[in-house]
Each structure stands twice: as C-alpha cells, then as structure tokens.
Amino acid sequence: MIIKSYKTIKSTSLVAKKLVKKGTKPWTIVLAKEQTSGYGRKKTFWFSPKGGLYFSIILPKSNIEDLQTLTILAAFSIGKIIKESFSLEPFIKLPNDLYINQKKFCGILTENVILGKEVKSSVMGIGLNTNIEKFPDELKEKVTSLKIELGRKVDNEKVLKQILKGVKEQLKIISQ
Amino acid sequence: MKIEIFGKSYDVEISEIKEGKIKVKINGEEYFFSEGELEKLTLLEEEKIPKKTEIIRGTLVEKEIRAPITGIISEIFVSEGENIRVGKKVLTLISMKMENEIIAESEGKIKEIRVRKDQFVNTNDILIILE
Numbered sequence: 001m002i003i004k005s006y007k008t009i010k011s012t013s014l015v016a017k018k019l020v021k022k023g024t025k026p027w028t029i030v031l032a033k034e035q036t037s038g039y040g041r042k043k044t045f046w047f048s049p050k051g052g053l054y055f056s057i058i059l060p061k062s063n064i065e066d067l068q069t070l071t072i073l074a075a076f077s078i079g080k081i082i083k084e085s086f087s088l089e090p091f092i093k094l095p096n097d098l099y100i101n102q103k104k105f106c107g108i109l110t111e112n113v114i115l116g117k118e119v120k121s122s123v124m125g126i127g128l129n130t131n132i133e134k135f136p137d138e139l140k141e142k143v144t145s146l147k148i149e150l151g152r153k154v155d156n157e158k159v160l161k162q163i164l165k166g167v168k169e170q171l172k173i174i175s176q
Numbered sequence: 177m178k179i180e181i182f183g184k185s186y187d188v189e190i191s192e193i194k195e196g197k198i199k200v201k202i203n204g205e206e207y208f209f210s211e212g213e214l215e216k217l218t219l220l221e222e223e224k225i226p227k228k229t230e231i232i233r234g235t236l237v238e239k240e241i242r243a244p245i246t247g248i249i250s251e252i253f254v255s256e257g258e259n260i261r262v263g264k265k266v267l268t269l270i271s272m273k274m275e276n277e278i279i280a281e282s283e284g285k286i287k288e289i290r291v292r293k294d295q296f297v298n299t300n301d302i303l304i305i306l307e
Contacts, residue, residue, distance in 0.1 A: 041273055042250060064245050068272045096273045110274040114244050115263075116281045 001164065003029045010037040013111060013125035016056035020113075020121040026060035029164065038127055040107050047139055051131035051147070053156045057167060059122040062175060064112065067122055069174050070167070071095055071110045074124065077166030078106055081159065086150055103144035105129045126163065130154050239282050241304040243297040247271030252293060254304070258286050266304060269297070282306065 002025070009015055012030040014037075019028060032055070035048035048054050062070070072095045079090045079098055090106075091099045098106035106128045113120045129145035131153050146154050179186045189201040198209040251268040254260060264280045284306035291303050 041270065041275065064271075064276070068274060071272065071274055112274060112276045113279060114269075114276050115279050117244050120279070 001027045001029060001168075003031055006030070006032045008032065008034045008036060011035050011039060011125075012054050012056040013039070013109065013123050016058050016123040016125070017111065017121075020058055020123065024058060026058050027168070028058045029055055030058075031055040031160070035127075040109055040127070046107060046127045047132075047135060047143070048127060049132060051133065052145070053128040053130045053160060054126075055160060056123050056125040057164070059110075059124055059171070061119060062122065062171070064114070064119055066171075066174050067110055067112060067119065068095075070171055071108055071124065073170040073174065074108055074126070074163075074167050075106075077170060078108075078126070078128070078163055081162045081166060082106075082146070085159070085162070086146060086154065088146070088149055100144055100149050103142060105144050105146065105149075124167070128159070128163075130156050130159060239284060239306040240302045241266060241278065241280065241306070243269060243299055243301045243303055244278070245269065245271045245276065246299050247276065247297060249291045249293055249295045249297060249303075250275070252289065252291070254286055254289070256286050256289055260284065260286060260306070267291075278303070280306075 006015070009032045012032050012035065016028070016030040019030065032048075034050045035046070035054050038046035038048035038054060040046050059067070059070070075092050075094070075096055075098060079092050082088055082090045082098070088100055091102075093099055096108040097104055106126070108124065108126050110122060110124045112122045129143060131147045132145040133147060134140070135143055177188050179188050187201075187203050190198060200207045200209060247269045248271075249267055250270045252266070254264070254266050260266065260280050261283045262280055265277055266280055267278050269276045269278055286304060287307040288305040289303070290305065291297060291301075297303065
C-alpha cells in the first residue's frame, strides 16, 4: 500500500482518478491535509479544512455488486473503529454516511468507471471530520467532528491506518 | 484480399460480425456463414442472418449502451446527433450512492438517448442507441 500525501489539493478523489488513468496501481492512497473542492455525491461540497482526514483509495478491479457491498462495509468498519477507539456512538445512515448525535461526521463516495459491464476503475473517497474545531454557521447544526464530540484531538494517522486495514479486510472477505 | 481462380480475380473480405457468425464479401456480394467448425462453414439461410443491431464489430451499424446496474441517471453528458469516440463519458448512473461513470464501448453517432436525468433504470435497460 502506497500513500501519496499532499498538503492542499482540490480533491483526493480527483487526483486518484487522474492517477488511475496514468496506470497507478490499486491500493494507492491519496491523502490530503486540506481539500479546496472536496465533494460528495452529486458533487455536493464537502467542507475540508486542515485538521480533517481526507483520503481516496484506488481499489482493485472488482465486480460492481462487490463494490456496492464494500461501500456499506467500509461505513461499518469506520463506525466500529470510532466506537471502539473513542467510545462514541456513531450512527450509520446507510449506505455511506456516519453521524454522531444526529450530525454528520463522515461520508464515503465510491466512484466507478464502467465500460459495457466491466468496471474499469474504482476510487473510494472518504472524508472524516476528525480534528476540525469549528464549522461555518450554515453547517454547524448539521455536521460535527470527533474533536468537538470528544473535546480532544485524535491521531489522524492512526485512524487512517485502522480504516485502511478494515477496508482491505472487508474486500478480501467479499471477493472470496 | 485478392484470390485468383482459373484466371478470374475475386475480391474477398472476411469478417466476424457476431460470435460464431462470419461474413464473407466476394466482389461486393455478401454471404453469411455460421462457424460450426473451423474447416466447415455452413451457409446461413436468410432468416438466420444476424440483424444489423446484433452485429458487434467490423461492420457495426447500430449499437446500444445498456445499464450495467439498477440505479438513477444523474447526469447525461452527450446529446442526440453527437459523434462520440470509444471511452467518451456518456452519463452518470447513481446506484446505492455509488457514482458510476458510463463510458462508450464503441464509437458512433448518437441516434437516440432513451433516458432522462433522474430517471430510474433497471439493469440491462437500453440507455443510448448509436448508429
């Protein structure tokens, strides 16, 4: 697994999709400290200031049904990690959003390129509000961060490694 | 390719138009065969000749882009009458909140777009017809 780290980029998924076109290997991770145009489904803006954890995984070629399952299982993995590591009670809004106290703190977006019936490439983008101290007024009633909920900083690197391990294990299980 | 038999020259073109179906063009005349065994080609009766829509490559006349999975069309990037190349992004299909970029498998002119934005589609539904 190779992690390509960036300071500030538009979006980790955009960079990952460009890398795929250049032939970058699966399980390459694009990680950014800050995204200027982070996005979710239907290109909705994902607030991504410094402090949060933003990364995209170039997934190995899988069939489309497995990718659907993987997106759901990634959400479960993240929920489990957050619950076990920080004793928080995350709620998974299936298939791909996670909430704490009715406020969103994590989103997952899997993007595939399909030719005929074949999945040519897949990128799973994950935005996790870890150490964000405050949100703009228009968001603060709807979103939260682990730091706000816990009152302390979390180790982004450690959380990242746990999530990557979880996603990899899940994919291994479902593609067996 | 040119073949000469007893001093007479024939222009011969052989192409596979569908799996197991062979088209042989001799001096402009088309003959269709079913590929039973490599050595033994059977001349097809007229009703067994593949329809133009079934032809997969070489002599492509009409092609379709179908839904690989059930979902909702969220964006359409092409319009009718447009000429597209292989690999062109034609539409986005959202399924279980995954965004699936559908790219063209073959080149051609878009004859018909059968779907509209926000429409629900089932697996294998025809989305776009090319000519």
